[in-house]
Amino acid sequence: MPVNEGFVPKIQVFEPHRASLPPLIPYLKEFWTRRAFASELARFGDKAEYLDSRLGKVWLVLNPLLLGMVYYLVVTIIRPGGSVSGMTRLDHLLIGLFTFYFAQNCVTAGALSITSGGRLILNQAFPRALLPFSSAIQAFQQFLPTIPVYIFVLLAGKWAYPTTIVPGWTWNFLWIPFILICTGLTGFGLALVFATLNVYFRDTTKLLTYITRIWMYLSPVLWLPSSLRGNMKILLWINPLGPVLNATSRVWVSGESLTQPVVLGCILWAVASIVIGGYFFISRERDFAIRL
Amino acid sequence: MPDDLAIRIENLSITYKVSLEAKRTMKNALMRASLKQKERTRIIEAVKGLTLDVPHGSVLGIVGSNGAGKSTLMRCIAGILSPTEGRVVVNGKISTLLALGVGFNPALSGRDNIILGGLASGLNMDEIAEKTDEIAEFAALPDGFIDLPVRTYSSGMYGRLSFAVAVSMTPDILLLDEALSAGDAAFKEKSFERMRQLCAEARTILIVSHALATVTDLCDTAIWMHKGAMVAKGKPEEIVDGYLKFLNVGSLPSNYEDM
Numbered sequence: 001m002p003v004n005e006g007f008v009p010k011i012q013v014f015e016p017h018r019a020s021l022p023p024l025i026p027y028l029k030e031f032w033t034r035r036a037f038a039s040e041l042a043r044f045g046d047k048a049e050y051l052d053s054r055l056g057k058v059w060l061v062l063n064p065l066l067l068g069m070v071y072y073l074v075v076t077i078i079r080p081g082g083s084v085s086g087m088t089r090l091d092h093l094l095i096g097l098f099t100f101y102f103a104q105n106c107v108t109a110g111a112l113s114i115t116s117g118g119r120l121i122l123n124q125a126f127p128r129a130l131l132p133f134s135s136a137i138q139a140f141q142q143f144l145p146t147i148p149v150y151i152f153v154l155l156a157g158k159w160a161y162p163t164t165i166v167p168g169w170t171w172n173f174l175w176i177p178f179i180l181i182c183t184g185l186t187g188f189g190l191a192l193v194f195a196t197l198n199v200y201f202r203d204t205t206k207l208l209t210y211i212t213r214i215w216m217y218l219s220p221v222l223w224l225p226s227s228l229r230g231n232m233k234i235l236l237w238i239n240p241l242g243p244v245l246n247a248t249s250r251v252w253v254s255g256e257s258l259t260q261p262v263v264l265g266c267i268l269w270a271v272a273s274i275v276i277g278g279y280f281f282i283s284r285e286r287d288f289a290i291r292l
Numbered sequence: 293m294p295d296d297l298a299i300r301i302e303n304l305s306i307t308y309k310v311s312l313e314a315k316r317t318m319k320n321a322l323m324r325a326s327l328k329q330k331e332r333t334r335i336i337e338a339v340k341g342l343t344l345d346v347p348h349g350s351v352l353g354i355v356g357s358n359g360a361g362k363s364t365l366m367r368c369i370a371g372i373l374s375p376t377e378g379r380v381v382v383n384g385k386i387s388t389l390l391a392l393g394v395g396f397n398p399a400l401s402g403r404d405n406i407i408l409g410g411l412a413s414g415l416n417m418d419e420i421a422e423k424t425d426e427i428a429e430f431a432a433l434p435d436g437f438i439d440l441p442v443r444t445y446s447s448g449m450y451g452r453l454s455f456a457v458a459v460s461m462t463p464d465i466l467l468l469d470e471a472l473s474a475g476d477a478a479f480k481e482k483s484f485e486r487m488r489q490l491c492a493e494a495r496t497i498l499i500v501s502h503a504l505a506t507v508t509d510l511c512d513t514a515i516w517m518h519k520g521a522m523v524a525k526g527k528p529e530e531i532v533d534g535y536l537k538f539l540n541v542g543s544l545p546s547n548y549e550d551m
Contacts, residue, residue: 011293014371014380037411044408048399123390124412125371203317286374289367290308 021283031127038130042137060145064101068094068153075222087157087164088253089224094153095252096221096245098146099179103187103241104212105139106132110191111198111205118292128285129278132195136188140180150252167255175251175258182266183244189273190240192281199284199291220245240269293381298465298496299346299369303378306339306364306520338364340520341378348384348464351487351497353507353528355535356517362500365517366390366467369498384464384496387413391469392454398443402433402453405442409457423460430486431456432479448475459486466490469500484510504532 021027050056072090110132114121117131158166198204216222219239225246228235236242243265250256258266293300312332313320324331339361346352354362367373369380370388395412396405406427410420428438431453433445442450452475459466475483487510490497501507507514507528514531516523518538524531 010383010385012371012382014368014375014382016375016377016379033416034411034414036417040407040411040417044397044400044404047404048397051399119391119394120412122367122372123388123394125386125388126412126414200316201318201321202315203319207318289372 017286021279022286024282027127027282031129031133034126034130035133037126038134039137041131041134042141045134045138046141057145060142061149064094064098064146065149067101068097071097071222087161090157091150091154091253092224092249093222095150095248096219098143098150099183099245099248100216100219100221100241101146102139102143102180103183103190103244104216105142106136106184106187107190107194108205108208108212109135109139110188111194111208113191114195114288115198115202115292121288121292128288129192129281132191132281133188135191136184139187140184143180167253170255172251172255172257175247178263179244179247179251179266182247182270183241185270186240186244186273189270189275189277192274192277196281196284199288215239215241220249225249237265240273243269293383295383296347297345297381298348298350298383299344299498300381301342301344301346301369301378302380304339304342304365304368304375304380305337305377306361306368306373307335307337307376309333309335337520339368342517342520342522343378344515344522344525346496346498348496349491350513351491351499351511353511353514353531354498354500354517355502355504355507355514355531356523357539359519360517361520362517363390363469364520366469366498366500369465370467382465385414386465386467387458387461387463388467389455389458389469390467392451393442394454396442396450396454399441401440402428402431402438402442402445405453406457409454410460413458413461415461427453427456427460430460430482432482448479451475452479455483459483459490462490462493463495465496465498467498470502504536508532 046057050059053059055062068090072093075089075093076086113131113135114128120126120131121128154166157164194204194208218235219241220228220236225236236246243262247258247262247266250258250262310333312334321331342365354365356362364373366388367390368375369382370386370390371382372388393405393409395408397408400408403424406424407417407420410423410427411417415423431449433449433453437445437449442453445453455475458468487497491510497510499506499511511528513525514528515525516531516535516538524534
């Protein structure tokens with residue numbers, strides 16, 4: 001009973017290579033046919049992570065909620081008052097934070113996926129991009145429980161402060177899958193870059209801790225996109241997560257549609273991250289087994 | 293490549309550069325750059341000019357001391373490492389058992405790890421579902437252990453489960469590196485039986501082993517590797533005899549230069 005019949009060619013030839021891409025079509029077909037490996041690795045990784053915890057998967061909800069409360073306190077103490085109501089600011093902060101952490105978890109877990117998957121890489125042949133892809137799936141699985149948390153906070157806010165503006169049902173919510181796909185692709189693309197760098201320089205993940213912190217302060221999470229003036233507005237475009245976080249705030253908090261530049265910004269960053277990250281990673285992945 | 297060959301290796305060399313630094317970091321790279329120093333490295337010639345044909349249905353044993361390049365050769369045939377020179381042509385689907393428990397997560401149950409190990413080996417979910425009971429039965433775990441975390445297993449149980457997952461694939465070509473050392477005498481006999489069954493199904497098997505009896509019992513051909521080169525190829529008994537003499541005397545056969 002052959003394995004992966006129809007995808008991996010029956011005759012395989014292994015020859016010397018330079019830092020160039022392997023034949024992409026067989027690579028992508030193999031990646032696609034083994035996607036269950038990435039999703040199950042993510043599912044079991046999640047299961048193992050919370051197996052010994054008394055609260056188990058409740059932490060998936062508690063973590064972002066507590067984090068949101070901490071940042072809300074920080075933001076309201078630093079910048080009390082202002083033209084935006086407290087509840088609107090909390091809604092923006094929570095959904096921005098959850099979306100940012102989805103992308104951040106893709107990047108940080110993905111960056112470690114190759115160096116921590118040494119035994120797999122040394123002993124099995126498979127498209128190495130499956131490991132950061134698995135981290136991206138796991139980050140998405142950890143993001144999903146934050147959606148009901150956000151909706152709960154939104155409704156609780158409306159109940160406690162009836163003047164709070166809560167968007168009713170609108171077709172603009174159909175932009176949400178688009179935003180999440182762009183966030184996931186951007187995070188996965190950046191994970192490919194950092195996973196490769198981490199193979200060559202093992203202190204990359206230490207540096208990443210500071211990069212992600214600065215990245216969050218430069219992203220429209222703790223501040224509203226509308227608060228930027230003049231040249232500072234460029235922050236929304238040069239930041240890979242700028243357009244998706246801007247879009248997140250517009251759709252989730254205000255129920256507004258997306259403007260054409262925001263849609264284009266989301267697509268461009270997602271495509272650029274995947275293309276650049278993919279090239280950087282796939283052209284070097286045949287060296288990983290030697291460098292681990 | 294002729295149809296009767298499973299593997300053709302042509303003038304294969306695998307060389308790699310290892311850093312002599314304890315850890316490669318950005319900090320060290322920046323410091324070296326500022327001092328205009330080069331990284332201290334060492335070139336390792338793991339495999340040197342190896343040429344070999346392996347016909348379909350044969351069982352090839354590979355013997356040699358530590359550092360002979362046996363595992364590097366296996367990884368290259370599996371497509372894990374790339375050649376530096378020459379080429380490897382493989383005709384058929386490969387399954388590898390180069391280390392025990394690859395893809396396993398010690399916190400998860402045996403049943404979960406069968407899924408993870410099976411997917412890592414290239415099986416799909418339907419095939420794994422179909423084979424889970426068969427794998428558990430082959431691994432001969434005590435009652436109830438299949439649903440316990442594998443960190444609670446003895447090393448023998450762990451090895452048996454890993455081996456059972458790897459041989460469940462019935463691949464065209466199976467690469468084994470010291471895997472037959474898993475389990476007790478009874479399990480070894482069962483493993484041998486499974487190997488013979490795979491051979492009877494015209495599968496090709498490559499075995500790296502320090503247990504020389506394994507090579508003489510199971511293989512129909514053997515090669516002896518020393519410092520990356522193939523010293524000899526022939527009948528397993530002759531190769532093992534030559535290798536044992538070398539271990540006792542410490543000198544290579546006179547025809548080494550010709551190989």
